[in-house]
Amino acid sequence: MKFSSDPENTLKSKLLRYFKKNSHPNRTIRQSYNIAQDSRIDEGFQQQKSNNTSCPSLITTATYLSAVSSDQSKKIADFLDALPVELAYLILSYCDEKAVFESTLVSKRWNALCRDNHLWFQLYRQHHGLIYASPASTTATAGDIIDYKYLYERKTQLLGRWKHGQQQMQTIMGHSDSIYCVQFDTNKIVTGSRDRTIKFWSITSQHCYKTLKGHQASVLCLQYDDTILVSGSSDHTLLVWSMKTYQPTRCLRGHTSGVLDVCFDENTIASCSKDATIRTWTRDGKLLQTLMGHRGPVNAIQFRNGRLVSASGDTVIKLWDMETGQCLRDFVGHAHGLACIRFDGKRIVSGSNDNRIKVWNADTGECILTCEGHTGLVRSLHFDKNKIVSGSYDQSIRVWDIQTGECLHTFARCHTSWVFDVMFDETKIIRQV
Secondary structure, three states, rough: OOOOOOHHHHHHHHHHHHHHHHOOOHHHHHHHHHHOOOOOHHHHHHHHHOOOOOOOOOOOHHHHHHHHHEEEEEEEEHHHHHHOOOHHHHHOOOOOOHHHHHHOOHHHHHHHHHEEEEHHHHHHHHHOOOOOHHHHHOOOOOOOOOOHHHHHHHHHEEEEEEEHHOOOOOOOOOOOOEEEEEEEOEEEEEEEEEOOOOEEEEEOOOOEEEEEOOOOOOEEEEEEOEEEEEEEOOOOOEEEEEEEOOEEEEEOOOOOOOOEEEEEOOOEEEEHHHHHOEEEEEOOOOOOEEEEEEOOOOOEEEEOOOOEEEEEEOOOOEEHHHHHHOOEEEEEEEOOOEEEEOOOOOEEEEEOOEEEEEEEEOOOOEEEEEEOOOOEEEEEEEEEEOOEEEEOOOEEEEEEEOOOOOOOEOOOOOOOOOOOEEEEEEOEEEOOO
């Protein structure tokens, strides 16, 4: 069979002209060299010939994508630098402490962002809440800048100590007899004693800088604010003291036995007594009401938002309306008399001679938690949203998880006698014997 030679010759000549035009003198040598250089090359890609005569080798799709990816990564790696500073701070504020510290090692720009004081302010507020005022802050001037990074690290360290039970014990001595009550703030500790005195102590120097004398018997309870201090005594009276002059301004009389507890707010003073009554007073000393209902000594009281809770030796907790004087609810569950109580407006925490601590729902009367572990009367307690700290006649201090009732830490035999009172903040526990 014969074929027409014209079309074939025409196509052949066109192909020859094309390859001659686009060929490189050393193409065969280079292709052999490239194959020898890397035996892993897929031969299928060699069918793709480059139109660029200056390119000595073929570019595969994988090579191209790798090059593009590498080039792009160099341009967008520092994405925080490409964002407005406010957005960069917002992103970093959702990180934890470890992530922020690790981010300081990425680049100089990240280091500067992660060390910014505003960022640490946001981290502190988001992770820890309100800023805790330290004693040093009271001496700061208006122009001083608070180092929030330092505060964050300090707070984290304190939380670690609470978690692991790390503690350093310091002892302050000065009263000549047992200490029954205590309150403290960032600058001072105030204590009341069986020696009939009230003492003010500097937290930093632990030096007693003021002693108040006025009661004729043991000082059993006290509370203070910026303007007044109110103390109750076995002499059946309450004294109202000026925090400026440290002199008594009023003496409140009415109880017929020792005043066992006292509390007040900006308008009202409340007191309870061994005489089984609770009395409320104005801050200028006028008697408002006498609440009667307990069948034994009222050992402890506390009030919030117009509602007062009382704990008695008759084993009952009562919730009162302070305006009407009506008893709203009884809380029954302890097997023996109650010694202490705390109230935050929603929860009631009580300690008893049955060696137990109970947590109650103030609105429903339900006992929602019982903490067991003390081997003696639970004489005092204090709580916040996470934990309870209790002091007992078994001479120990215990820290409890308020959600589960688990005993987190026990400071056993930290005293050689009964623990009468305990109070804590995020940096310290103060207890009295």
